[in-house]
Amino acid sequence: MPTPLRLSRRDFLKVSTALGGGLALELTLPPSAALAAGTPGPELTAWIVINPDNSVLIRVARSEMGQGSSTGLAMLVAEELECDWKKVRTEFVSTNEQVRRNRAWGSMATGGSRSIRDSQEYLRQAGAAAREMLVAAAAQRWKVSREECDAENGVVTHLPSGRKLRFGQVAQAASRLEPPKDVKLKDPKEWNLIGRPARRLDIPDKVRGKPLFGIDVQLPGMAYAAIAQCPVFRGKLVTVADERIKGLRGLIKVVKLEDAVAVVADNWWRANRTLKLLAIEWDAGPNGGASTESIREFVRFGLEDSSVPVARNDGDVEAAFSSAAKVVESEYYAPFLNHAPMEPMNCTALVNGDRVEVWAPTQNAESTHAAAAATAGVPLENVEVHLTHLGGGFGRRGFQDYTRQAVSIAKAVEGRPVKLLWSREEDMQHDYYRPMTLMRFKAALDSGGRLTAWRVRDASHSIMAGVRPQEIKEGVDRHALGGIVDMPYEVPNLRIEFAMRNSHVPVGFMRTVFHSQNPFMRESFVDEMAHAAGKDPYEFRRAMLQGKPKDLGVLDAAARVSGWGSPLPAGVHRGIAVQDSHGSYAAAVFEVSVSGAGELDIRRVVVAVDPGYVVNPDSAEAQVQSCVAYGLTSVLWGEITLKEGRVEQSNFHDYRIMRIAEMPKRIEAVLVPSGGFWGGMGETPLAPLAPALCNAIFAATGKRIRSLPLKNQGLRLA
Amino acid sequence: MIELTVNGRKHSVDVEPEMPLLWVLRDVLDVKGPKFGCGIAQCGACTVHLNGEPVRSCSVPVSAAADQKVLTIEGLAQRGQLHPVQKAWIDHEVPQCGYCQSGQIMAAVALLAKNRDPSDKDIDAAMTNICRCGTYARIRTAIHAAAKTLKSTKA
Numbered sequence: 001m002p003t004p005l006r007l008s009r010r011d012f013l014k015v016s017t018a019l020g021g022g023l024a025l026e027l028t029l030p031p032s033a034a035l036a037a038g039t040p041g042p043e044l045t046a047w048i049v050i051n052p053d054n055s056v057l058i059r060v061a062r063s064e065m066g067q068g069s070s071t072g073l074a075m076l077v078a079e080e081l082e083c084d085w086k087k088v089r090t091e092f093v094s095t096n097e098q099v100r101r102n103r104a105w106g107s108m109a110t111g112g113s114r115s116i117r118d119s120q121e122y123l124r125q126a127g128a129a130a131r132e133m134l135v136a137a138a139a140q141r142w143k144v145s146r147e148e149c150d151a152e153n154g155v156v157t158h159l160p161s162g163r164k165l166r167f168g169q170v171a172q173a174a175s176r177l178e179p180p181k182d183v184k185l186k187d188p189k190e191w192n193l194i195g196r197p198a199r200r201l202d203i204p205d206k207v208r209g210k211p212l213f214g215i216d217v218q219l220p221g222m223a224y225a226a227i228a229q230c231p232v233f234r235g236k237l238v239t240v241a242d243e244r245i246k247g248l249r250g251l252i253k254v255v256k257l258e259d260a261v262a263v264v265a266d267n268w269w270r271a272n273r274t275l276k277l278l279a280i281e282w283d284a285g286p287n288g289g290a291s292t293e294s295i296r297e298f299v300r301f302g303l304e305d306s307s308v309p310v311a312r313n314d315g316d317v318e319a320a321f322s323s324a325a326k327v328v329e330s331e332y333y334a335p336f337l338n339h340a341p342m343e344p345m346n347c348t349a350l351v352n353g354d355r356v357e358v359w360a361p362t363q364n365a366e367s368t369h370a371a372a373a374a375t376a377g378v379p380l381e382n383v384e385v386h387l388t389h390l391g392g393g394f395g396r397r398g399f400q401d402y403t404r405q406a407v408s409i410a411k412a413v414e415g416r417p418v419k420l421l422w423s424r425e426e427d428m429q430h431d432y433y434r435p436m437t438l439m440r441f442k443a444a445l446d447s448g449g450r451l452t453a454w455r456v457r458d459a460s461h462s463i464m465a466g467v468r469p470q471e472i473k474e475g476v477d478r479h480a481l482g483g484i485v486d487m488p489y490e491v492p493n494l495r496i497e498f499a500m501r502n503s504h505v506p507v508g509f510m511r512t513v514f515h516s517q518n519p520f521m522r523e524s525f526v527d528e529m530a531h532a533a534g535k536d537p538y539e540f541r542r543a544m545l546q547g548k549p550k551d552l553g554v555l556d557a558a559a560r561v562s563g564w565g566s567p568l569p570a571g572v573h574r575g576i577a578v579q580d581s582h583g584s585y586a587a588a589v590f591e592v593s594v595s596g597a598g599e600l601d602i603r604r605v606v607v608a609v610d611p612g613y614v615v616n617p618d619s620a621e622a623q624v625q626s627c628v629a630y631g632l633t634s635v636l637w638g639e640i641t642l643k644e645g646r647v648e649q650s651n652f653h654d655y656r657i658m659r660i661a662e663m664p665k666r667i668e669a670v671l672v673p674s675g676g677f678w679g680g681m682g683e684t685p686l687a688p689l690a691p692a693l694c695n696a697i698f699a700a701t702g703k704r705i706r707s708l709p710l711k712n713q714g715l716r717l718a
Numbered sequence: 719m720i721e722l723t724v725n726g727r728k729h730s731v732d733v734e735p736e737m738p739l740l741w742v743l744r745d746v747l748d749v750k751g752p753k754f755g756c757g758i759a760q761c762g763a764c765t766v767h768l769n770g771e772p773v774r775s776c777s778v779p780v781s782a783a784a785d786q787k788v789l790t791i792e793g794l795a796q797r798g799q800l801h802p803v804q805k806a807w808i809d810h811e812v813p814q815c816g817y818c819q820s821g822q823i824m825a826a827v828a829l830l831a832k833n834r835d836p837s838d839k840d841i842d843a844a845m846t847n848i849c850r851c852g853t854y855a856r857i858r859t860a861i862h863a864a865a866k867t868l869k870s871t872k873a
Contacts, residue, residue: 066814066815067814200813203808203812207823208800209751209819209820215750215753215754216750218748249734269741269745340850341817342815343815390815391817391818392817394850423757424755424756618811625853625854626851627852628852629850629851629854630850651756652758652761658848659845659847660842660854660857661843663852663854663855
């Protein structure tokens with residue numbers, strides 16, 4: 001169970017000396033599992049602590065937001081360490097230590113399905129290095145050659161004599177050795193943990209209701225803050241009239257920010273109640289008249305614009321169109337979406353002179369650290385961020401708006417910790433939304449029904465324009481073209497044009513990012529082409545994927561398991577789609593029936609995924625289910641709309657989330673790991689879902705869905 | 719002062735009668751199991767039992783709990799033994815982020831207290847809590863498993 005990192009006494013003394021002693025930061029850390037078990041043992045590499053009782057503490061630098069990666073990351077270390085898996089615990093890395101040790105733990109960013117795939121190599125190397133140190137220490141004690149010794153299940157054995165030493169008995173000696181520079185990692189055939197279902201380490205605490213989350217932070221003397229942000233994005237605060245709240249019970253302070261007002265009180269309910277009594281005047285700025293329709297029209301202009309950048313231009317599209325036997329043309333639309341993690345945004349901060357301490361459910365504790373330092377105007381060394389568990393993230397918690405607010409509020413009540421919590425309404429109306437995107441396709445087919453030319457015009461908001469503008473080259477944001485510019489299909493003539501259309505609505509990474517709306521458009525249109533060509537949509541795709549064995553592999557697996565082409569009961573129809581993303585490959589088949597009244601019955605969902613290596617198959621299966629719930633929620637109901645510059649939806653009554661009764665009863669996760677690479681697992685399964693479902697709806701009804709959500713297309717769940 | 723019993727312990731709290739039970743539990747009594755998700759009784763993350771009935775504590779004024787018995791996830795285990803529903807949640811690896819699971823478990827415990835062998839339809843009707851991670855398939859499996867355990871222990 002990750003708990004905040006506990007410094008060893010030796011480290012603590014070092015920090016105290018370095019920072020002038022008397023650090024409140026470390027003193028307020030809660031006692032860790034390691035300490036509870038007795039005197040903590042030494043570190044072997046920055047990642048591993050081996051205790052005298054042979055328990056092993058593995059440090060986790062990436063956030064745990066539900067996917068089970070903290071367990072998977074520990075498995076990677078333990079695989080090479082050869083420790084007893086039953087004695088493994090985890091703790092989150094301290095960002096202050098990360099700064100002091102010159103980023104010893106690498107990236108702490110948690111997103112893009114990168115936790116496992118980006119850190120698997122150095123984590124396995126850390127495990128292997130620590131194992132070598134333990135074995136070498138045992139060999140030295142026995143005065144034998146290292147080659148005569150082996151480590152397994154937390155024990156070093158001298159093979160000729162059968163003598164044994166537990167890891168805890170040699171850890172101190174091992175910690176004085178230099179970690180080996182080059183270590184040989186196991187062949188995948190030798191893995192004992194990776195690839196086998198493991199119990200997640202965080203689940204026992206989660207079923208006990210333990211206070212693991214940011215919202216659960218409780219500190220002595222803590223105050224609570226509620227916040228109202230300018231309802232129109234990019235607007236400003238003008239004035240606050242606070243006559244009506246004078247003398248209200250529990251009120252501590254009203255804090256004015258540039259675009260928000262916070263009320264600090266002695267509990268959150270009082271803070272929020274008081275906030276609602278304030279008369280706040282906002283300056284909406286130039287966007288106070290914007291609506292969904294006006295923004296859609298603004299983005300859609302990108303489809304008509306006569307001159308936009310070209311992202312890819314293979315062959316000669318125009319020539320192919322002039323000799324086409326058939327031309328297919330369509331326009332697609334995907335709306336803004338809200339992430340809606342169950343835990344609303346929150347952050348707890350304590351500003352004490354030039355020191356800042358923060359507790360946050362964040363997808364990047366280092367970004368939180370930097371944001372806290374910048375907001376407080378203190379050096380990085382003076383900040384500590386305690387990473388908590390996240391009640392869902394889905395991309396929302398990589399942004400640090402809530403951190404900056406919490407630190408600003410904490411500055412206003414200096415010396416007192418304050419927990420900022422957003423209401424659900426604030427969360428719904430102040431997201432970094434999935435970007436509104438429109439796409440127009442035109443395809444040429446020859447007389448044999450083969451695709452000869454494809455022209456794509458993408459008009460979309462750009463996430464990169466806000467977060468990494470340097471990645472936009474000559475007007476082309478390849479990130480926004482994910483799944484389009486890098487499509488796996490062999491198309492002899494292909495032209496892809498990109499029109500960046502950024503409205504005033506903030507946009508951000510939402511689970512599967514552009515691979516959540518772009519595949520809906522691309523794979524629905526491939527279905528349109530197959531239909532126009534008079535070909536089976538599965539075979540039509542196969543023919544264009546002959547050079548792409550991984551995409552073909554998942555497509556074939558989904559078709560095989562679903563029994564593609566085999567007879568179905570009357571009124572039941574199938575749809576198929578394929579999409580690689582986040583380093584992995586996925587394909588889906590849906591079986592649906594649709595009544596004359598538009599009642600949609602999703603009878604079966606088959607999702608095949610090839611992530612290369614699977615670390616924990618049980619968690620991988622859970623991620624397929626998770627993507628089905630998250631993806632179908634968006635397809636069925638997901639839509640953020642605007643009126644007078646502000647978001648109209650406010651809570652779960654008007655931003656509908658799938659419940660258990662609506663979850664398809666038959667979901668089959670088909671894991672087909674082909675080995676040789678490490679792909680993501682938390683997002684890829686979502687990518688082919690929307691088009692596979694919409695293609696099945698087309699097969700059932702003849703109605704092509706080109707605009708989401710389905711609730712606006714006369715469809716509802718049966 | 720309002721008196722209420724939480725997980726078998728009596729408390730007197732000096733708060734406004736209209737303050738929701740959820741916030742009394744979380745911010746006054748430091749009982750953090752019930753979670754805040756929506757504040758309008760939509761998501762069920764705040765589900766606790768009031769005299770054995772599942773309620774959405776974000777929308778129950780504390781005055782309605784005066785002199786009543788409140789049970790939260792923290793009070794489910796008996797003499798260190800997890801409730802069969804909690805055990806089933808572990809056996810079937812239900813939680814992902816885990817945020818909604820206190821509420822889900824309290825809703826499931828209440829369902830099984832009334833209906834010892836719920837059908838899928840019964841589960842659909844009783845379990846209206848939102849899980850954004852989509853743990854629904856495993857929640858269903860775990861409820862059926864817990865029902866079996868409860869039957870065999872009570873038989």
